[in-house]
Amino acid sequence: MLNWPAVHREALDIFVRYLQIDTSNPPGNEKPAARFLGALCEAEGIETEYIETAPNREILVARLRGDGSKRPLMLCNHTDVVPVEAQYWDMPAFEGIVQDGKVYGRGAVDMKGCGVMQLIAFLLLKRQGVKLKRDIVFCAVPDEEAGSDWGMVWLCEHRPDVVDVEFELSEGGGGTTRFGREEAKLFSVATNEKDICWLRLTAVGRPGHGSVPHAENSAVYLVQALNRLIDWERGLTFTPDTEAYITRLAEAGLMPTLSDRAAVEERVKNSPELLAMFINTLNLTMLDAGIKANVIPAKSEAVIDCRLLPGQSKADWMDRVRERIADDRISVELYSPDQGEPARVDWDTELFRTINAVVKEAMEDAIVVPGMTIGGTDNRFLRELGIPAYGFIPCLLSPEERRGFHGNNEFLTIENLNMGCELMYEIVRRMVV
Ligand SMILES: [Zn+2]
Numbered sequence: 001m002l003n004w005p006a007v008h009r010e011a012l013d014i015f016v017r018y019l020q021i022d023t024s025n026p027p028g029n030e031k032p033a034a035r036f037l038g039a040l041c042e043a044e045g046i047e048t049e050y051i052e053t054a055p056n057r058e059i060l061v062a063r064l065r066g067d068g069s070k071r072p073l074m075l076c077n078h079t080d081v082v083p084v085e086a087q088y089w090d091m092p093a094f095e096g097i098v099q100d101g102k103v104y105g106r107g108a109v110d111m112k113g114c115g116v117m118q119l120i121a122f123l124l125l126k127r128q129g130v131k132l133k134r135d136i137v138f139c140a141v142p143d144e145e146a147g148s149d150w151g152m153v154w155l156c157e158h159r160p161d162v163v164d165v166e167f168e169l170s171e172g173g174g175g176t177t178r179f180g181r182e183e184a185k186l187f188s189v190a191t192n193e194k195d196i197c198w199l200r201l202t203a204v205g206r207p208g209h210g211s212v213p214h215a216e217n218s219a220v221y222l223v224q225a226l227n228r229l230i231d232w233e234r235g236l237t238f239t240p241d242t243e244a245y246i247t248r249l250a251e252a253g254l255m256p257t258l259s260d261r262a263a264v265e266e267r268v269k270n271s272p273e274l275l276a277m278f279i280n281t282l283n284l285t286m287l288d289a290g291i292k293a294n295v296i297p298a299k300s301e302a303v304i305d306c307r308l309l310p311g312q313s314k315a316d317w318m319d320r321v322r323e324r325i326a327d328d329r330i331s332v333e334l335y336s337p338d339q340g341e342p343a344r345v346d347w348d349t350e351l352f353r354t355i356n357a358v359v360k361e362a363m364e365d366a367i368v369v370p371g372m373t374i375g376g377t378d379n380r381f382l383r384e385l386g387i388p389a390y391g392f393i394p395c396l397l398s399p400e401e402r403r404g405f406h407g408n409n410e411f412l413t414i415e416n417l418n419m420g421c422e423l424m425y426e427i428v429r430r431m432v433v
Helices: 004-019 031-042 108-127 152-158 218-230 240-251 261-269 314-325 350-362 379-383 414-432
Strands: 047-054 057-064 073-078 097-099 102-104 136-141 167-177 185-193 195-204 281-289 299-308 330-334 366-373 389-397 411-413
Touching (some): 004 031, 004 102, 004 108, 004 414, 031 047, 031 057, 057 108, 073 108, 102 414, 108 136, 108 167, 108 411, 152 379, 185 379, 195 218, 218 330, 350 389, 379 389, 389 414
Parallel strands (some): 073 136, 073 167, 167 389, 185 366
Antiparallel strands (some): 057 136, 185 389, 195 330, 281 299
């Protein structure tokens, strides 16, 4: 039997010290984080490898060996964090401050807390001498917040042996409270994610004196095009995955049933987060025109942040955007790096069923659904290889905690840290015995 109170104390201690390592990316400097987590593995006699991908940036790969009757399970987490705007924080962001049952620090929810949950599960299974049917690979990667070139992309390209796994768990989904109703406990296991497709719109016109308006003002072209996009009514797209999502929510009484399509659509349209699962989103994020108050701008530019549903190609989307604008004075080009389109993977697998069973045994009123990550995660690089790579942080984040993702005063409650360690341990244990 596990002494959970002692494990909770250990987890908190590791978490606080981990948050004290500043891995803001850029520049990253994740090596000390890899060494910190690696030292905890080495102290238990676990085999570890540090792979340097760039100066002061390392991937940690630690492995518990199984008997080979099943293929490996990877527990993956990123060690870097997004930078902090310290003036908007009420406390230092890299001290791991514990206050009123909350642990504050950049990375608390994204995703050092989950890294600790994975590490604890990994260490406990080693200590217990559990006979494993498959390897467990604990993998801590740098550079997730800046495109992953020195992290997961590097690993997939240079070390196919490490990513040769049957399943993977990382961030991108998890539990939330207050979905639809106050006491709801909704756990979403992300099995796919949207595709980043930033577009740059450029309008070229004719310059001239500001005192003489003429019909070839590039800024006017651009504004007209943007208005066409902003007013664009696009219908909702239902995929087998989002239908499964709605069906499970409906079973739990948190959504109308799919047979009442109008009611479902109404509900979806009233929540920006839900709506993003059913349309290609389009968001005006950058504008640039003009050099002086009395000069008609010859060139005007805008960037729109588009996120595409799985299975939709960037080229098709750009054609649709051009069609909607219907103005050949506006050029539309891809502004984000073209990393290929994210693949979807099946959700009805041994890993999903295990997560479902463990969570429901722990909380009988919990609802577990396959979901989609609205942002981007490292899972996409593994899904491309056909690996069911799921996003799942096994705790119940409140709306306040969810705001911590790339936000100010990021924190995780100790209660969530404890829950996360217990659930992660049980999920991993069942997958390997
Ligand atoms: Zn993250």
